[in-house]
Amino acid sequence: MTTLATWSLRLVLVAAGAVLIGLLIGQLWVIVWPVLLGVILATVLRPPVAWLIRRGLPPAPAALLVVAGALGVLVLIGVLLAPSVVGQADEIAAGASAGLQQIQTWLSGPPFNLGEGQIGAALNSITGQLQASASAIASGVLVTVGAVASGLLNAVLAIVLAFFFVKDGPRFLPWLHRVAGQRAGRHLEEVLRRAWRGLGGFIRAQALVSLVDAVFIGIGLVIVGVPLALPLAVLTFFGGFIPIVGALVAGAAAVLVALVTKGLTSALIVLGIIILVQQIEGNVLQPLLQSRSLGLHAVVVLLAVTAGGSLYGIAGAFLAVPVAAVAAEVLRYLGEQIDRRSGAAGAADPDRAAPDAESVTV
Numbered sequence: 163m164t165t166l167a168t169w170s171l172r173l174v175l176v177a178a179g180a181v182l183i184g185l186l187i188g189q190l191w192v193i194v195w196p197v198l199l200g201v202i203l204a205t206v207l208r209p210p211v212a213w214l215i216r217r218g219l220p221p222a223p224a225a226l227l228v229v230a231g232a233l234g235v236l237v238l239i240g241v242l243l244a245p246s247v248v249g250q251a252d253e254i255a256a257g258a259s260a261g262l263q264q265i266q267t268w269l270s271g272p273p274f275n276l277g278e279g280q281i282g283a284a285l286n287s288i289t290g291q292l293q294a295s296a297s298a299i300a301s302g303v304l305v306t307v308g309a310v311a312s313g314l315l316n317a318v319l320a321i322v323l324a325f326f327f328v329k330d331g332p333r334f335l336p337w338l339h340r341v342a343g344q345r346a347g348r349h350l351e352e353v354l355r356r357a358w359r360g361l362g363g364f365i366r367a368q369a370l371v372s373l374v375d376a377v378f379i380g381i382g383l384v385i386v387g388v389p390l391a392l393p394l395a396v397l398t399f400f401g402g403f404i405p406i407v408g409a410l411v412a413g414a415a416a417v418l419v420a421l422v423t424k425g426l427t428s429a430l431i432v433l434g435i436i437i438l439v440q441q442i443e444g445n446v447l448q449p450l451l452q453s454r455s456l457g458l459h460a461v462v463v464l465l466a467v468t469a470g471g472s473l474y475g476i477a478g479a480f481l482a483v484p485v486a487a488v489a490a491e492v493l494r495y496l497g498e499q500i501d502r503r504s505g506a507a508g509a510a511d512p513d514r515a516a517p518d519a520e521s522v523t524v
Contacts, residue, residue: 184473195316196317199320200324201323203321204328204331205358205362205366206232206362206369207324207328210228211228214227214228221330225326229324243396335351335354335355352495353491353492356495357487357488360490369403371443372398372399374439375398375399375409375440376396377395378435378439379413379435379436379439380392382439383395386428386432386435388419388420394416398412404479408479409440409443413436417429417432462486463486466483466485467483469482
Protein backbone atom coordinates (compact mmCIF):
# COMPACT_ATOMS: atom_id res chain seq x y z
CA MET A 163 0.00 0.00 0.00
CA THR A 164 2.88 2.35 0.77
CA THR A 165 4.42 1.67 -2.65
CA LEU A 166 1.05 2.10 -4.36
CA ALA A 167 0.45 5.41 -2.57
CA THR A 168 3.92 6.64 -3.49
CA TRP A 169 3.51 5.84 -7.17
CA SER A 170 -0.04 7.23 -7.19
CA LEU A 171 1.25 10.55 -5.86
CA ARG A 172 3.97 10.58 -8.50
CA LEU A 173 1.45 9.87 -11.27
CA VAL A 174 -0.83 12.64 -9.98
CA LEU A 175 2.08 15.11 -10.01
CA VAL A 176 3.11 14.03 -13.53
CA ALA A 177 -0.49 14.36 -14.77
CA ALA A 178 -0.79 17.81 -13.16
CA GLY A 179 2.44 18.87 -14.81
CA ALA A 180 1.21 17.60 -18.20
CA VAL A 181 -2.06 19.51 -17.78
CA LEU A 182 -0.20 22.71 -16.90
CA ILE A 183 2.07 22.31 -19.91
CA GLY A 184 -0.98 21.76 -22.14
CA LEU A 185 -2.69 24.88 -20.76
CA LEU A 186 0.49 26.89 -21.26
CA ILE A 187 0.82 25.69 -24.85
CA GLY A 188 -2.84 26.58 -25.44
CA GLN A 189 -2.31 30.10 -24.13
CA LEU A 190 0.88 30.56 -26.15
CA TRP A 191 -0.35 28.69 -29.25
CA VAL A 192 -0.07 31.82 -31.37
CA ILE A 193 3.70 31.65 -30.70
CA VAL A 194 4.19 27.90 -30.41
CA TRP A 195 2.54 27.05 -33.76
CA PRO A 196 4.78 29.21 -36.01
CA VAL A 197 7.87 28.15 -34.04
CA LEU A 198 7.10 24.45 -34.50
CA LEU A 199 6.22 25.00 -38.16
CA GLY A 200 9.48 26.90 -38.62
CA VAL A 201 11.45 24.04 -37.07
CA ILE A 202 9.78 21.53 -39.41
CA LEU A 203 10.56 23.73 -42.41
CA ALA A 204 14.14 24.07 -41.17
CA THR A 205 14.60 20.29 -41.15
CA VAL A 206 13.81 20.31 -44.89
CA LEU A 207 15.81 23.41 -45.78
CA ARG A 208 18.88 22.87 -43.59
CA PRO A 209 20.59 20.13 -45.71
CA PRO A 210 20.85 22.27 -48.88
CA VAL A 211 21.96 25.25 -46.77
CA ALA A 212 24.68 23.15 -45.15
CA TRP A 213 25.77 21.96 -48.59
CA LEU A 214 26.10 25.55 -49.83
CA ILE A 215 28.03 26.51 -46.68
CA ARG A 216 30.46 23.65 -47.21
CA ARG A 217 31.01 25.00 -50.73
CA GLY A 218 32.15 28.34 -49.28
CA LEU A 219 28.95 30.42 -49.28
CA PRO A 220 28.33 32.42 -46.05
CA PRO A 221 25.42 31.20 -43.89
CA ALA A 222 23.13 34.23 -44.43
CA PRO A 223 23.24 34.23 -48.27
CA ALA A 224 22.97 30.43 -48.33
CA ALA A 225 19.87 30.48 -46.10
CA LEU A 226 18.32 33.34 -48.08
CA LEU A 227 18.95 31.56 -51.38
CA VAL A 228 17.41 28.28 -50.22
CA VAL A 229 14.36 29.88 -48.55
CA ALA A 230 13.73 32.08 -51.61
CA GLY A 231 14.07 29.03 -53.86
CA ALA A 232 11.55 27.07 -51.77
CA LEU A 233 9.08 29.97 -51.91
CA GLY A 234 9.62 30.20 -55.67
CA VAL A 235 8.77 26.52 -56.05
CA LEU A 236 5.52 26.98 -54.08
CA VAL A 237 4.57 30.03 -56.16
CA LEU A 238 5.33 28.09 -59.35
CA ILE A 239 3.07 25.25 -58.20
CA GLY A 240 0.28 27.75 -57.56
CA VAL A 241 0.75 29.34 -60.96
CA LEU A 242 0.62 25.93 -62.66
CA LEU A 243 -2.48 24.84 -60.74
CA ALA A 244 -4.55 28.01 -61.18
CA PRO A 245 -5.30 27.62 -64.94
CA SER A 246 -6.25 23.98 -64.43
CA VAL A 247 -8.69 24.80 -61.62
CA VAL A 248 -10.24 27.75 -63.46
CA GLY A 249 -10.48 25.93 -66.79
CA GLN A 250 -12.17 22.83 -65.39
CA ALA A 251 -14.45 24.50 -62.86
CA ASP A 252 -17.33 24.65 -65.38
CA GLU A 253 -17.02 20.94 -66.10
CA ILE A 254 -17.15 20.09 -62.40
CA ALA A 255 -20.14 22.39 -61.85
CA ALA A 256 -21.99 20.79 -64.78
CA GLY A 257 -21.16 17.32 -63.48
CA ALA A 258 -22.38 18.22 -60.00
CA SER A 259 -25.65 19.55 -61.44
CA ALA A 260 -26.14 16.39 -63.49
CA GLY A 261 -25.36 14.31 -60.42
CA LEU A 262 -28.02 16.11 -58.39
CA GLN A 263 -30.54 15.51 -61.17
CA GLN A 264 -29.66 11.80 -61.17
CA ILE A 265 -30.15 11.66 -57.40
CA GLN A 266 -33.54 13.37 -57.79
CA THR A 267 -34.56 10.86 -60.47
CA TRP A 268 -33.35 7.98 -58.31
CA LEU A 269 -35.37 9.20 -55.34
CA SER A 270 -38.46 9.56 -57.52
CA GLY A 271 -38.33 5.89 -58.56
CA PRO A 272 -38.42 2.65 -56.57
CA PRO A 273 -37.81 1.81 -53.81
CA PHE A 274 -38.27 5.33 -52.42
CA ASN A 275 -41.04 6.49 -54.81
CA LEU A 276 -40.83 10.09 -53.64
CA GLY A 277 -42.95 12.40 -55.76
CA GLU A 278 -41.80 15.64 -57.26
CA GLY A 279 -43.84 17.52 -54.67
CA GLN A 280 -42.18 15.76 -51.76
CA ILE A 281 -38.68 16.39 -53.14
CA GLY A 282 -39.57 20.04 -53.82
CA ALA A 283 -40.93 20.42 -50.29
CA ALA A 284 -37.73 18.97 -48.87
CA LEU A 285 -35.64 21.36 -50.97
CA ASN A 286 -37.81 24.29 -49.89
CA SER A 287 -37.41 23.26 -46.27
CA ILE A 288 -33.65 23.13 -46.65
CA THR A 289 -33.67 26.53 -48.36
CA GLY A 290 -35.77 27.98 -45.54
CA GLN A 291 -33.39 26.63 -42.92
CA LEU A 292 -30.44 28.17 -44.77
CA GLN A 293 -32.19 31.52 -45.00
CA ALA A 294 -33.09 31.43 -41.30
CA SER A 295 -29.45 30.69 -40.51
CA ALA A 296 -28.11 33.47 -42.71
CA SER A 297 -26.72 35.45 -39.81
CA ALA A 298 -24.96 32.40 -38.39
CA ILE A 299 -23.54 31.57 -41.82
CA ALA A 300 -22.34 35.15 -42.27
CA SER A 301 -20.62 35.13 -38.89
CA GLY A 302 -19.06 31.78 -39.77
CA VAL A 303 -17.73 33.26 -43.00
CA LEU A 304 -16.21 36.14 -41.06
CA VAL A 305 -14.59 33.69 -38.66
CA THR A 306 -13.22 31.74 -41.61
CA VAL A 307 -11.80 34.90 -43.17
CA GLY A 308 -10.14 35.77 -39.87
CA ALA A 309 -8.72 32.25 -39.62
CA VAL A 310 -7.30 32.51 -43.14
CA ALA A 311 -5.69 35.87 -42.31
CA SER A 312 -4.23 34.42 -39.11
CA GLY A 313 -2.96 31.43 -41.06
CA LEU A 314 -1.19 33.67 -43.58
CA LEU A 315 0.41 35.64 -40.75
CA ASN A 316 1.57 32.43 -39.07
CA ALA A 317 2.96 31.16 -42.37
CA VAL A 318 4.98 34.35 -42.91
CA LEU A 319 6.29 34.22 -39.34
CA ALA A 320 7.18 30.53 -39.73
CA ILE A 321 9.14 31.27 -42.92
CA VAL A 322 11.07 34.07 -41.19
CA LEU A 323 11.83 31.80 -38.22
CA ALA A 324 12.87 28.99 -40.57
CA PHE A 325 15.34 31.38 -42.21
CA PHE A 326 17.00 32.09 -38.86
CA PHE A 327 16.90 28.42 -37.86
CA VAL A 328 18.68 27.28 -41.01
CA LYS A 329 21.14 30.19 -40.84
CA ASP A 330 22.08 29.96 -37.15
CA GLY A 331 21.03 26.38 -36.41
CA PRO A 332 24.44 25.03 -35.30
CA ARG A 333 24.78 27.87 -32.77
CA PHE A 334 21.67 26.98 -30.77
CA LEU A 335 22.93 23.76 -29.18
CA PRO A 336 26.20 25.21 -27.82
CA TRP A 337 24.24 28.20 -26.50
CA LEU A 338 21.74 25.91 -24.73
CA HIS A 339 24.66 23.89 -23.36
CA ARG A 340 26.17 27.00 -21.80
CA VAL A 341 22.82 28.21 -20.41
CA ALA A 342 21.84 24.84 -18.92
CA GLY A 343 25.26 24.18 -17.41
CA GLN A 344 27.77 21.44 -17.94
CA ARG A 345 25.87 18.61 -16.25
CA ALA A 346 22.40 19.19 -17.69
CA GLY A 347 23.67 20.81 -20.88
CA ARG A 348 25.35 17.68 -22.19
CA HIS A 349 22.13 15.68 -21.82
CA LEU A 350 20.03 18.48 -23.33
CA GLU A 351 22.39 18.84 -26.29
CA GLU A 352 22.42 15.11 -27.01
CA VAL A 353 18.63 14.77 -26.72
CA LEU A 354 18.00 17.73 -29.02
CA ARG A 355 20.54 16.46 -31.54
CA ARG A 356 18.80 13.08 -31.65
CA ALA A 357 15.37 14.73 -31.84
CA TRP A 358 16.56 16.86 -34.76
CA ARG A 359 17.86 13.80 -36.61
CA GLY A 360 14.65 11.87 -35.94
CA LEU A 361 12.43 14.77 -37.01
CA GLY A 362 14.44 15.34 -40.17
CA GLY A 363 14.32 11.64 -41.01
CA PHE A 364 10.56 11.58 -40.55
CA ILE A 365 9.96 14.65 -42.73
CA ARG A 366 12.18 13.35 -45.54
CA ALA A 367 10.68 9.84 -45.41
CA GLN A 368 7.13 11.19 -45.34
CA ALA A 369 7.89 13.54 -48.23
CA LEU A 370 9.15 10.61 -50.31
CA VAL A 371 6.11 8.48 -49.43
CA SER A 372 3.73 11.36 -50.21
CA LEU A 373 5.50 12.02 -53.52
CA VAL A 374 5.10 8.39 -54.59
CA ASP A 375 1.40 8.47 -53.62
CA ALA A 376 0.82 11.72 -55.49
CA VAL A 377 2.59 10.54 -58.64
CA PHE A 378 0.79 7.21 -58.95
CA ILE A 379 -2.63 8.53 -57.96
CA GLY A 380 -2.17 11.47 -60.34
CA ILE A 381 -1.28 9.10 -63.18
CA GLY A 382 -4.36 7.02 -62.41
CA LEU A 383 -6.60 10.12 -62.43
CA VAL A 384 -5.16 11.19 -65.80
CA ILE A 385 -5.74 7.72 -67.28
CA VAL A 386 -9.35 7.69 -66.06
CA GLY A 387 -9.83 11.24 -67.36
CA VAL A 388 -10.83 12.86 -64.08
CA PRO A 389 -10.70 16.67 -64.10
CA LEU A 390 -8.32 18.50 -61.74
CA ALA A 391 -5.91 15.56 -61.76
CA LEU A 392 -2.89 17.77 -61.04
CA PRO A 393 -4.50 19.72 -58.16
CA LEU A 394 -5.75 16.47 -56.65
CA ALA A 395 -2.25 14.98 -56.91
CA VAL A 396 -0.80 18.03 -55.13
CA LEU A 397 -3.52 17.71 -52.46
CA THR A 398 -2.53 14.06 -52.03
CA PHE A 399 1.11 15.06 -51.58
CA PHE A 400 0.42 17.63 -48.87
CA GLY A 401 -2.24 15.47 -47.26
CA GLY A 402 0.32 12.70 -46.85
CA PHE A 403 2.04 14.72 -44.12
CA ILE A 404 -0.96 14.01 -41.89
CA PRO A 405 -0.70 10.21 -41.63
CA ILE A 406 -3.88 8.15 -42.20
CA VAL A 407 -6.26 11.13 -41.97
CA GLY A 408 -4.67 13.18 -44.76
CA ALA A 409 -4.64 10.29 -47.22
CA LEU A 410 -8.30 9.54 -46.41
CA VAL A 411 -9.40 13.14 -47.05
CA ALA A 412 -7.39 13.47 -50.27
CA GLY A 413 -8.69 10.14 -51.55
CA ALA A 414 -12.28 11.07 -50.73
CA ALA A 415 -11.89 14.34 -52.66
CA ALA A 416 -10.58 12.48 -55.73
CA VAL A 417 -13.42 9.94 -55.62
CA LEU A 418 -16.00 12.72 -55.20
CA VAL A 419 -14.69 14.67 -58.20
CA ALA A 420 -14.70 11.49 -60.29
CA LEU A 421 -18.25 10.70 -59.18
CA VAL A 422 -19.76 14.08 -60.10
CA THR A 423 -17.91 14.38 -63.40
CA LYS A 424 -17.46 10.87 -64.80
CA GLY A 425 -20.06 8.75 -63.06
CA LEU A 426 -20.12 5.83 -60.66
CA THR A 427 -17.90 3.50 -62.73
CA SER A 428 -15.05 6.00 -62.92
CA ALA A 429 -15.43 6.77 -59.22
CA LEU A 430 -15.09 3.06 -58.37
CA ILE A 431 -12.00 2.80 -60.60
CA VAL A 432 -10.44 5.81 -58.85
CA LEU A 433 -11.30 4.27 -55.48
CA GLY A 434 -9.58 1.04 -56.51
CA ILE A 435 -6.47 2.95 -57.65
CA ILE A 436 -6.31 4.84 -54.35
CA ILE A 437 -6.74 1.66 -52.30
CA LEU A 438 -4.03 -0.10 -54.34
CA VAL A 439 -1.57 2.79 -53.91
CA GLN A 440 -2.36 3.06 -50.19
CA GLN A 441 -1.75 -0.67 -49.76
CA ILE A 442 1.63 -0.39 -51.48
CA GLU A 443 2.46 2.59 -49.27
CA GLY A 444 1.33 0.96 -46.04
CA ASN A 445 2.90 -2.46 -46.68
CA VAL A 446 6.08 -1.52 -48.54
CA LEU A 447 7.12 2.13 -48.37
CA GLN A 448 6.24 3.09 -44.80
CA PRO A 449 7.71 -0.03 -43.15
CA LEU A 450 10.83 0.35 -45.29
CA LEU A 451 11.39 4.09 -44.81
CA GLN A 452 9.63 5.27 -41.67
CA SER A 453 10.59 2.34 -39.46
CA ARG A 454 14.18 3.42 -39.84
CA SER A 455 13.47 7.06 -39.05
CA LEU A 456 10.77 6.73 -36.37
CA GLY A 457 10.41 3.24 -34.97
CA LEU A 458 6.78 4.02 -34.03
CA HIS A 459 4.01 1.45 -34.27
CA ALA A 460 1.01 2.26 -36.49
CA VAL A 461 -1.25 2.27 -33.41
CA VAL A 462 0.93 4.95 -31.78
CA VAL A 463 0.75 7.03 -34.98
CA LEU A 464 -3.04 6.72 -35.17
CA LEU A 465 -3.52 7.62 -31.49
CA ALA A 466 -1.13 10.57 -31.84
CA VAL A 467 -3.01 11.92 -34.87
CA THR A 468 -6.36 11.46 -33.10
CA ALA A 469 -5.18 13.20 -29.93
CA GLY A 470 -3.51 16.05 -31.82
CA GLY A 471 -6.54 16.62 -34.03
CA SER A 472 -8.98 16.63 -31.11
CA LEU A 473 -6.85 19.05 -29.07
CA TYR A 474 -5.56 21.49 -31.69
CA GLY A 475 -7.47 20.75 -34.91
CA ILE A 476 -5.70 20.40 -38.25
CA ALA A 477 -2.50 21.92 -36.88
CA GLY A 478 -2.47 19.36 -34.06
CA ALA A 479 -3.01 16.48 -36.49
CA PHE A 480 -0.14 17.76 -38.64
CA LEU A 481 2.22 18.10 -35.66
CA ALA A 482 1.12 14.94 -33.86
CA VAL A 483 3.53 12.46 -35.43
CA PRO A 484 6.62 14.75 -35.33
CA VAL A 485 5.92 15.44 -31.65
CA ALA A 486 5.47 11.71 -31.02
CA ALA A 487 8.75 11.03 -32.83
CA VAL A 488 10.59 13.58 -30.68
CA ALA A 489 8.99 12.18 -27.51
CA ALA A 490 10.10 8.68 -28.55
CA GLU A 491 13.69 9.91 -28.95
CA VAL A 492 13.57 11.45 -25.48
CA LEU A 493 12.22 8.22 -23.96
CA ARG A 494 14.90 6.17 -25.73
CA TYR A 495 17.60 8.44 -24.38
CA LEU A 496 16.20 8.23 -20.84
CA GLY A 497 16.16 4.44 -21.14
CA GLU A 498 19.78 4.45 -22.27
CA GLN A 499 20.78 6.59 -19.32
CA ILE A 500 18.97 4.26 -16.92
CA ASP A 501 20.76 1.29 -18.48
CA ARG A 502 24.10 3.11 -18.27
CA ARG A 503 23.66 3.88 -14.59
CA SER A 504 22.60 0.31 -13.89
CA GLY A 505 25.66 -0.99 -15.74
CA ALA A 506 23.90 -2.46 -18.76
CA ALA A 507 26.10 -3.18 -21.76
CA GLY A 508 25.80 -1.13 -24.92
CA ALA A 509 24.26 1.94 -23.25
CA ALA A 510 25.12 5.31 -24.77
CA ASP A 511 27.18 7.85 -22.85
CA PRO A 512 26.58 11.48 -23.84
CA ASP A 513 30.09 12.40 -22.70
CA ARG A 514 31.50 10.05 -25.34
CA ALA A 515 28.90 10.78 -28.02
CA ALA A 516 30.35 11.86 -31.33
CA PRO A 517 29.68 15.52 -32.15
CA ASP A 518 27.31 16.34 -34.94
CA ALA A 519 29.19 16.47 -38.23
CA GLU A 520 27.24 19.45 -39.51
CA SER A 521 27.92 21.62 -36.45
CA VAL A 522 31.63 20.82 -36.66
CA THR A 523 31.74 21.66 -40.32
CA VAL A 524 29.84 24.92 -39.95
